[in-house]
Amino acid sequence: MKKTFSRHCLALALGALVFGAQAQAEDFRVGFVNTDRIFREANSAKQAQAKLEQEFARREKELNDLGTTLKAASEKFEREAATLSEAQRGQRQKSLVDQDREFQRKRREFQEDLNARKNEELQAVLDRANRVVKQVAEQEKYDLILQEAVYINPKHDITDKVIRALNSAR
Incomplete structure (x- = not known):
């Protein structure tokens, strides 16, 4: 009799836990934000990209010009080469190696900067x-927002909302 009573209590307790977890899971809201899309589509990201292009345009042009000059000198x-003396050929080769x-x-410094x-x-x-x-997340009462995941059901993707909010915050 005691074993039967304990089994019934255990079954009731497990049932209550499952029911409670299920009810709690229905209230649990998850969202996902695709940061790559934000970097591509948000106005602030586009402005940052334009700022970088403007900031580095002069150096990039100088670097491209230097590369063109070096290529022309090498050609x-x-x-x-066949008409140069051994000393002249050696001197020009050394000069080209130094220029390169x-x-x-x-180019390395430019890329690092x-x-x-x-x-x-x-x-x-x-x-x-x-x-x-x-x-x-606070306004719409999300419990968890993920930024990276292997798979996300599109119904949980709130990236559009975030991009709209970012773009309108200006």
Whole structure:
């Protein structure tokens, strides 16, 4: 008799837990935000990209011009190499190697500077987006907002709401 009573109590307790968990799960709201879309579509991200392009345009042009000059000098050397003396050929080769090394150094510095600034700008966009995500989550009573996942059902994607809120916050 005692075993039967304990089994009934256990069954009732498990039933109550399952029912309680199910009721609680229905109240649990989850959302997803695609940060890649925010970086592509939000006005602040587009403005940051335009700012970077403007900021680095002069250096990029100088770098492209330097590369074109180096290529032209290398092609000229290839054409004239047979007619040059051994000393002249060696001197021009050394000069081309030095120019190429300088070009590679400047290109590396440019890329490092561009990446650092891009990271700064994207971090500012992300910080702002996270504040907007938090506002949307609080206003619409979300319990959890994810930014990365292997799979998300599209009905949980709130990226459009966040982008609209970001764009209208200006």
